[in-house]
Amino acid sequence: MRLSPDEMIFWQHGLFKLNGTIVFTWALMFVLAVGSKLITLKLSTGLERSRWQSLLEIVVTGIEKQIEDVGLRHPEKYIGFLGTLFLFVALASLCTIIPGFEPPTGSLSTTAALALCVLVAVPFFGIEEQGLAGYLKSYVEPTVIMLPFNIISELSRTLALAVRLFGNMMSGTMILAILLTITPFIFPIAMSVLGLLTGMVQAYIFSILAAVYIASATRVRNPKPEPAAKL
């Protein structure tokens, strides 16, 4: 019973193993990067545009609006990171329709890597927005006693992100595999539709949680008093 795409070995040479996770991750990266590059080769701002460009515009403006709703004021600074998280996880779960494809997010390595990216990104954006001293001061709010709890909460948030995504993806593929051995036709199709739904919801959740963590690290704590209007 295969627990994760880590165990599908495509090619092996000594210590280097090309397993399913690596192959599917690179396939997804290839599709996203090359697809976007091809679509954006000829951008048009007039009324006539290709449908692929409209599709990309819908996706990008949708993500921008969500980021703004969460409370990040300049979404263009964060959309590279957050949009990539969402698109990667969403495409990974969407492609489970393709026979033979195992989502790379079904392996704890991939989800741990994504969660570590968020762990690094939150201080990065926080320091960029508030300076090193301002960001570090946020750890001792509201009192100094909260310092260990704030640190622990950072680490446990990251762990929760990784395990949540891994658990959802792995359970989807595993339920499907188990059901296929029991009732071959109708029920696995229903479960695979459910797996698609939970995959998209988990992609949304992952990126929204990352956005919320970044927003809490970059929000202005002591708003400067407005300068008096010159009459």
Place this chain on the structure above:
Amino acid sequence: MDSITLIAMASIVTAGLTIALGSIGPALGEGRAVATALSSLAQQPDSATTITRTLFVGLAMIESIAIYCFVVSMILIFANPFWNHIIAQAAGK
């Protein structure tokens, strides 16, 4: 009862109990969350998007508790280190 039987029995029973007991709490919590979200949607339909988004985020956090129990259960059944160790010992003898 020898060790192999004991380990197998304990793993199976614990796996079943983990997922059974571990799904009760999250299910109750999610039910309450959705009920409250529905009543606040009925009170203020204008903030439907905010309420829906917050509901989904909250549901995901509650769901992750059930996911943790599921992962432990799966580990006990499929990647059990005690079972692997005792089988390796029995095979080596």
